[in-house]
Amino acid sequence: MKNSLNLSDVTRAVCLPALVGGVLLLASGVAQAETIGLVLTTWHNSGTFTDDAKECAHGINPDARENFRAQFKTKEEQDEAMRKYASAGYVLRGPNGESVNYSPWLVKDTLPWSDADAKVSKGLNLSGTLDGHATANTCTHKTFVSPEGEQGIDNQMYRSMGCIRGMRPGGTLDTFYLGEIASKTINRWVVEITGVDDAANDDHVEVTLAQGQDKLVQDSTGKFVPGLTQRMTTNKDYIAHTTGRIVDHVLITDAFPVVRMPTEQLDEPAEWEFKDFRLKVKLTDTGATGVLGGYQDIQKFYRLFAKVVGQHHVSMGASPPSAYESLLRNADGFKDPATGQCTALSSAYDVDFVRAFIVREPDEKNHIAAAPQPSVKGAPNTRLALKN
């Protein structure tokens, strides 16, 4: 509360950047580093998803109910299991009635499960290899080709999640999460790109990824309105920084060693956590489109999965034992030095952003080691090409 902005400071602070922006508007081609601000608007799992689920060898994966019925084959056995363990929705399948949602390792599903498999996926080359061979820190896995033809795309998360009904485009989580991004500031992601000398090509920019604090606005058709303000959080846990470059309007960041962001999905609060996170988006005058991704620790991810997906395992169509086993099987990053097992999965998400003014609130505790403070305190302007 002590950090609340002083009125005159802010009006001065927001004046000056507007001046900067004003100068840029009036005099194009002025060599002055500018800032581009982005706020996340949409999020989907990356991969190939066909209408007839060709990427799933046995079709869409059976859900928890079907696996429950396969585990307890006769009606008598099912009723007995229900009665014995007050089975609420087919999760209390453990040997002593434990919930397989929170303890998926207790039971092995018997129905056939498909890991998604396709040639093409949007995503990023996280491992540094083209063919997914094992390295010091990664495990052997098949890579994908991006729709643009880029080889070596790592997206093992797609294999584990891609044939679960709710995780596919139009599925329960996919749909709900879009709405929750729009409506809840806990899901607000902002990207601040500073030191931009040329928004088309620039071999060095600074990139800050952080939680935002303000609402998104949609127009009457549901599109997100660019050019609004987003305050950046002052919580250091949710601010990450790296460098990057822009090539033909595409921002390509270097790795963020760790990215954590709070999230709320299907009303369940949780935390995203990525290691070696990267962002690759094509910048436009009003926003950006592309992918982001990194390595997600199995256990940390599964705890999110259990709360969000496992809770709603019928509508989501997920059977936790199979899903967990699949995550273990498809892990391709961050070897455990003791066991040599990979503990994380590469992942990729299709994302869209619109432009926003990113405002940093003054906070003496908000020190980010490598981030250069903007030369003008407050909101460095973004240049909006205004259509008539």
Next chain:
Amino acid sequence: MSGFSLASFKLQVRHAGVGLLLAMTATPVHAQLAMVDEPRPANIRLQTTDEGVVFADSRGMTLYFGDDSKPGVSSCTSKVYRQGVTGNGDLYDLANYDRVPSCIEKWPPAQAGDAKPAGPWTIIERPDGIRQWAYRSRPIYTSIKDDKPGVANAGAISGRGGRTRGQAVFAPVIVPPEVRVETLGVSRILASSEGRTLYVSEKDAVGKSACDAKCATVWQPLAAPAAATAKGDWSIVVRSDRTKQWAFKGKPLYTYSEDDNAGEVRGEANPGWTVAMAYSKPKLPAFMTVQATALGKRYADANGKTMYYFTCGSKLNTDDGIERSLACDDPGDKSLWWTTDCTNEKNCADTWRPVLADEQAKPEGSTWTIVEMPLPWSPVRTLNSDQLSIRVWAYKGRPLFTYKFEDRPGMIEGQRIGIYTLTDWLSISAEGEIGPTKVKAGIASR
């Protein structure tokens, strides 16, 4: 944080048979707001609690509304249900149903006995023969979570989908039409009729406002209209511009221009201004901290770890013959509900770590209490006299735990772990932690 073990805690383990019952008598809170004078039956009392004055039965036990939807009809019966329903609408058989308590075992109806109705208090002649009180046509109950007068442990804990459990019946208080009593976390504050927080200034002498015209553009006096009549603790201050302003116990009241919505307390940051409290805020135990989480301010332990309690999330009672009230969070309830989230008793004890109370620790009112839990701990295990036990801090009688997988201060990953709409782990909003809170150095308390 790795390698949790029983031995790593400095436990004050004791034999329950020797130990004192540590949930001590709640220190009565001085009732600050006068009650509306309305008729009341002889065996209905007024009782102070941490949050205000409630109606209580002749023993002083807090009275609650249920979830009854039809006026004058109670749907909380002695029926023992055989089936429950999941969030998907699937019916399932309740296991060990001989151990499932009926609704009235959890929520005993408030009995009128031979008493006569009075004013808003009427009597429901139940089919089971019990004569139950109703207040303004709503059936009234007590709760087995309350073990003595002056506590309201069952009150309005919101579970999934906004469903509430019993709501304590607060005795209506005398406030001008421009004022409401609002709940903010653990605090009960005064707010305008639109819900905007009210403040008082230390510069104001009793009956006089020191906030001049310029000040009044920021601190907006709560206007008393032309017809306003003073009553009890509510008086009218005439300002220098001859407009009238409400005052409570002589202190003029204001809203703060930067509070846009109900529940905001931005004015608190200004020295010399404090939120106008309806009742004293329960004192926070010294070791507890307030953390800014992604969901807002939450109470946390000395290390900044969010504190959680375990609760049943579903509706109190029901009209349609399907049990939705899951008896899951009282000692003696089926432990399966406690263990489903964490595999088994042993693993659960590792996953959810109790917030231990020192031997010398004393509760703060009836909000931050201390309970004894048997070892290995579980909120639903009954404590027998020959068992080892530990003293654990509790929120309204519900033991508090931290979540093993939260390895930094201010996380909320434990929030809403549970099974469908039936069980929940919930953190506690600290938005009402008004006034200076001593925070341990090094913990980010924002």
Next chain:
Amino acid sequence: MKKPVLWGAAFALLLAGVAPLAGKTVPEPKLGDVSPMMRLITSEQYVNTLQSIFGAGLEYRVQFAPIQRVDGLLAVGATSTVMTSGAFDQFDSAARSIAAQVVDARRRDFLLPCKPAKQNAADDTCAGAFLGGTGRLLFRRSLTSDELGAYVHIAHDSAEAAHDFYTGLSNALTSLLVAPEFLYATQPITKAGNELKLTSYAKATRASLLLWNAYPDEDLLAAAESGALNTSADLARQVDRMLNSPKLEQGVRNFFDDMLVFEDFDTLSKDGTFYPAFTTKVRVDAKEQTLRTIIDHVVSQNRDYRDLFTTRKTFLTLDLGSIYGVPVRTDTAWTPYEFPPDSPRAGILTHASFLALHSHPARSSATRRGKALRELFLCQKVPPPPPNVNFGALEDPKSPFHTTRERVNFHLQNPVCAGCHRIMDPIGLALENFDGAGQYRTTEQGAAIDASGTLDGASFKDVAGLSKALHDHPQLPRCLVRRMTSYALGRTLNKDDDGWLQYADGQFSTSGYRVKDLLRTIATSPSFYAASVKADQ
């Protein structure tokens, strides 16, 4: 910013006495027609008045039939409104709802001055105390003993019938709230010697409707009763009290809302394909932005009215930020904002409210903006278009013309159109850097925008120049004087008012074009309280 000459004059005036009238030697001219008028209470006046009596804790669900705009002002329409039975129903249901809330058990102790001897029976003493006190505020004068007796009678009979004092009181209060003495601000006149003038009470009502858009409060009524409003010094004192009250804001807001025809916001719609950022919230915020800016400028800061057209200071919300293309402080809903010195945004003409209100759903309109500037700010009437105008050339999508300037040039080539368009289009063309939603642009369909023009002899090359030309235009302050006078009187002005209006012009100028001073000039003018009776009355 300070102009020493004007400040000195104002200071001298303050020293000389509160009212600018003090110390002057030339007798103030008289207004023309001062026949008494009846004014139907508006929704806002109703709520403002009842809120000040019964407080903000009640719900005022009030939506009365809209008043017709006459000669540019709703205030003029309010004096010629007819009461229909449908309209009366709305007053009746509002009255019942409010009366029920006042006597409700949880509130009555705070709103009633007494308790009945027995709750289940009538109590004429207590009923009389409440009805007399409330009736006085509602009717803006003490009730006669007959009147009070009648209302106490209502309370008595229905209390006895219902065995409940409060039911009786509620019925009587409802009757008060639908009485014509409350719903209509009549202007009773009295004779003082050979002169007719308004009664003290009528004066109080006139002044408080002008300054507060509400009926008089207790202090003003007491002053009326004591005869204080009959001496110019005491009247000035009361007027100054009202000018310094927080309630001045609601009065000034209502005036500018009326003058700027802001009820058009209710039906304003923009094509989402062209202006996606112009959401419903932006529409609401745009209106509030301008009203807030005006109030801050003319009430809180008490600045020169003309500077409203050049000031870079305003207030913004997060949503408005997308229209103005600037970041906005977002931890509160509204934040003060100052555009930088070289920003094209300065003054009301560059507010989204003016720009969007006077545009088409999918494009800007130089003609509408020019017309609005003339009519709203300069009080210059622009004749309507002839009935057989062919808009085809203007609307043609295959038109070779890129910019609005090129398209409207057509008007100026055609002698039939040129006469009127010459006085509108060149002004609106200066605002073409702002599209139909108020967003800034430098080009239109690829062609650079030329924002030059003239305004009654003053040339400019951009919107800043237009704003300055408007600021300096002699008709700008005169128009405000006329609008405000018409608003205050509730009638159209005519030649007979010219003498007084010129006097008011002089006062306004001497004060440094301060709106509060203009309000004082009107509210302390003997003419404002004069009365005459027409030959046929």
